[in-house]
Each structure stands twice: as structure tokens, then as C-alpha cells.
Amino acid sequence: MTKIVAKTGNEAMAEAMRQINPDVVAAYPITPATEIVQIFSSFVSNGEVDTLFVPTESEHSAISACVGAAAAGARVMTGTSSQGLALMHEVLFIAGGLRLPIVICEVNRALSSPINIHCDHSDTMASRDAGWIQIFSEDPQEAYDQTILAMKLSEQLFVPSMVTTDGFIISHAMQRVEIFDDNEVQEYLGEPKRPYNLLDVDNPITVGPLALQDYFMEIKVQQANFIKESRSKIKEILNDFNKKMKRDYSVVEKYMMDDAEFCFVALGSTAGTLRYTVDRLRKEGEKVGLLKVRFYRPFFEEDIVESLKNIKGCAIFDRSDMFAGTGGHLFNDVKSALYNSSSRPFLKDYVYGLGGRDIDVEDIESVYRDIKEFTENNGKGETVKYITVRE
């Protein structure tokens, strides 16, 4: 039996955490993610969860404690954003390498400098190579569902996950959310599965050893191969989630793509505005579609290439920049995915929304005109455009 409530992204994530009822949550406050752990600590104080809450003195310690707790066999979660995720950076790689099932509720926020508390994807993108699953949410509903899904994925695959929402746009915006029963969530997740257990003193193991030239490469290749193969397992787990929890999610989501000649590709909340704009343009007879990338890591290369195979011109929306002179992260990933494909659309990057800069329907419509023109000109000219920037 599902229940319909009004929740912000943060509230929805905190609710998912309550229902997951993890053994340990270690966290540190940062805007706009603070609320998640704040709400969660009230669940702890009121005895609504059995969780041990560890209010650490930094995000570095929060994720370190999560790593310790997960290695010790606990079901572990945390939440953070921006500078907090950046401070965790070192340990994110360790969690990935140790194959620990940890879930981070990550609220996308621009990295300093200048300091800014609003949304862009620079924080999540900066940690894309850490060996974590990264799932973007379009709205509070997805944030809620995907938090539960992430716990399952991490425990099935022994790969840590971060589920992201867009700071303020989703984290603080209230929407209708369908909530599962507590026992449905517990049944779906089952008992925590662990790769190993440090606390098993009868079978002592050494975790996090030093591996040098003779073994390091094999260990990392195992990790790389596993992540590569995990894509089909993620699809299976997602299908199972859809069946059991009555949802309809896919790793990349196609909207009006069947006959589309042009399309937008985006992550997170902007997908909503893009879908709306697609509808408007369709009414005017434009053959445009949307590809929403739900899983950014692992990268579902084949699905993306397949979705774009009949597209003539493709506008990538990047809410982050790589500062390499080559645009944003999604653009570069999609571009390299297409390299070996026989049918490559013209590709142009539209970097938008940095530090929470708003993007509206008109902005997207002008992108549409621009990508059409770019395509007609056979991709001549700049391939990266910064939009909604004041002159």
C-alpha cells in the first residue's frame, strides 16, 4: 500500500533513510543537504529508527566512519553536498576500492570559488572517477525511490552509491511523493549483504593492505571489469525494482525519441523543463526528443549510443565545466561514447545553470534553434556554448 504525501527532496531522502533504517549514519551538516541528516537525527532521537548516529567533526571523518562501519558489517548511509563531498574525495576512492556498500544522499551544489550554495553538478562530477554508482534524480519522487534502490544496488554489487538531487531546485521544492510502506522497503532490501566482516574475530582478515607493483594492477583491473559488467546487473536490479515496487525506471530515459531528429541530453531536474519544452516544440511540429541520463556512473555507453543513432543534432546540457577548454562532463562522455559509432549526430555542449543560474523554456527553445542551425552547418563553429550568461 503506497501513501501519497507532499515532500521536498530532502524530506523524501530522509524518509527513505528512515525506512531503510540503517545501522550507522555518520554525517556533517552542509547546505543544502543539512536537512536530510537533521530530519534523520530527529528520527534517531525519537526512537523511530535503530540507527546509531555519528555526528562527526567533518565530512572527511563522516565518510571515514562510514567506511569503518561498512567494513564492520553495518548498513551505512550519509548525506552531503559540494565542499563536503570534495572533503570526502580521498576516502571516496578508498570506499570504492574496498567495495563497500555505502549510500550517500548527495545534494548537487557548486564547488567554490566563488562560494555559492546553489545547484550545479561540479561536486558530483569531481567524484565521478571514484568507483561509485552515481544516480541523478529529477524530482523528490526519484530521490526517494532511488535512495532505496541505491542501497539495494550497493549491497548486491558491493559498489558504493551516491544518489543526487539538485540543490534547492529539488532538495527544497515540495512535490507529490508516493511512499512505500515501511515493511515493503524492508522486504525489498532484505538483510544487509556484506563483502566481508571486520568484526568476525574468529575469521580475522586484513582490510586495506598495501599492494605494490606485483598485485595492485590486478586488483584495480578486477574493479574495472566488475564495474563494466555491473551495467547488465544494474539493469536486472532495476527491472526487479520496477516489478516489485511498481515503478518504470530505466538507466537512460527516452522521451519522444522514436521519430526525433534533434534531441536534448541532460541530468537531473532540468529534464523536467526539457520535457515540457519538447512538448511545446512538438506542438509546433518540431521533431525533438529528450534523453535523460539517470545513471551517470557507471556510464551506459551502449544505451546512449543506441538512443542517439537516428538523431541528426544533439544538444548536451551540462551543469558543470571541466575547465579543460572542452566543455562539460556529460558532453565529453557522450562524445567519446559516439566515437566508434557509425551514425554520429552533430553534438554541441550547452553549459548552463552554474551556481544555480536559472534556465527557462525560452532558453531551451533558443538552444533548440541553435542546435538546428549547427546541424544545418554540418557542425561548423564552436562546439561549446555557455548559455544564460549576462553580456
Add this chain to the structure above:
Amino acid sequence: MANIKELASKGNFFSPGHRACAGCGGTIILRLLSAAAGENTVFVGATGCMEVVSTIYPYTSWKVPFMHNAFENSAATASGVESAYRALKKRGKINKDINIIAFGGDGGTYDIGLQSLSGAMERGHKLLYVCYDNGAYMNTGIQRSSATPFGASTTTSPAGKEIKGKMQHRKDLTEIMIAHNIPYVAQASIFYWNDFVEKVKKALNVDGPSFIDVLSPCPLGWGSEPSASVELSELAVSTHFWNVFECENGKYKINVKPKKEKPLEEFLFKQQRFKHLKNNPELVEELRRYLNEKYQNLLKKEECSNR
């Protein structure tokens, strides 16, 4: 009091065959520590010599569970292990009593790991943190730390023509730990091995965090004879270079009050790191002044806190 033969025969949880240098104090500390703690113990070690020499894949010296996360976070990691332990115990998934011990070198403890240590102590996790204090970053090649003693030459505070080694005194981390009002804080020396073993047992028995700082001779970093490590551990105490004491619930006790105090030079000049001080007696005087003041203060604290 434990008997050394007993300790040696049954408490062998840190096995030989590790890659430490001859005369390494750190491995003696781990050997005694793991023996005192017993088999139901989980260790979390910081990046540094002890982690490096004991866990070269696919080998391990650890016969009890051991975990390494990173350099500056062994206390935070152990606080996670401890929280998992309590959570799983509450849920009836574990019924054993398990000790949780974190350790790090002075770099991982006094410097880069200080925040993480302070946080874990303040939060009151039931864990013991042991610092093996060799007074420099030895693993990366003898760089100064805030635990490096005044006057010592290291690769980042080299004794030169103008500057004669490290020109700052040691940070007093043990006092910083005492200021956290945790139930048990101590300093130890491997020469007084039984005192150290008793301190470990005491620390593991308190209901809350505990901290022990152990002087850890390092032949390579100190420029001393490998065979002199234990002797130096004695000289350090009888020259007041290193005080062996504890602070239990706010009450100080100096466990070793040297009957015959020895001149500081006897400790210093068995080590190459201080050899340039032979030509700079005023620096030896400054170190002596500082160490005497520390010891006199400690005597006063012992007296006041036990009144």
C-alpha cells in the same frame, strides 16, 4: 602483572616476518599492544610505517582483524567500526565483547589526524587510540612533525649553518587528550613493558575513549644503533625526555620517577639527529629547561589532582 614469557607465548597476534627495520620500536609496541588486548580485538591503523611493514599484499602480520583506511582518519574509521559494533550488538547480531584499537604514528596523530582523533574522543566512542611516537614522518623519509623534539635534525628541519634543526618544542598531545576529559590517558615507554601492558588493559576497561602515547625509537630516523632502542627507551625516561605517567579520570600518576636522573646528553648523543647540538650547548640547555619545566609541572599536577 603479566609475565613476559606468558605474553610472548600466548599473545602472538602480530607475527614476525613483517618488513620493519631492525630495532624498530613501533613493532615492539604493536606486539605488546596486541598481546595485552588479546584475540577479540579489531585494529585500525593509519598510513605510516606500521601499516606498510605489516600488510604488504598478499601477506599480513595480523592474526586479528586489521583495517587500514587512510593516513589522517584512523580514529574516525575506528569510530565507525565501534558504532557498527554497538549497532549490531543492539540488534543482536553480535554477542562477543570486542576491543577496538586505533593507532597511528605521530604524524598521523599529532598533525594530519588530530582533528579526527579529537572528534572521536569528544564523541565518546569506546575505543583505545595508541600513538607510536617516533617523532617524525619516518615512512616518507624522516620529515619533521609537531612531535619532533626541539633541536632534532630531520629532512625538512635539517641542521644547517643558520638553522640548527627543529626550532620548536614538541606539541604536548597527551595534555590535549587529557583536556578532552576522557577517562584514561597515558604515556608509556617500551623499556617499561609491563607498565605499558597494564596501561593497555586499563584503557580497554574504561567505558569510553582512551589514549596512550608510546615513545617509539626509530634507528633510521634517530640515527641510533638498532640494538640501542630499548636502552634509549630507558634513557628517555631517566633524562625526563619522556615521562611515563597516566591520567585516570583527571588524576595524574607518574608511574616511573627515575631514582637516578641521568644527564640529557646521554640520551641525545646516542642519536645522530642531535649530534650537531654538541657544538650548540645553548640549544641543549633550552631543551633541558623545557623538559625540566614539563616534569616539574607534571609533579605539581600529580600532587594537585590527588589532593
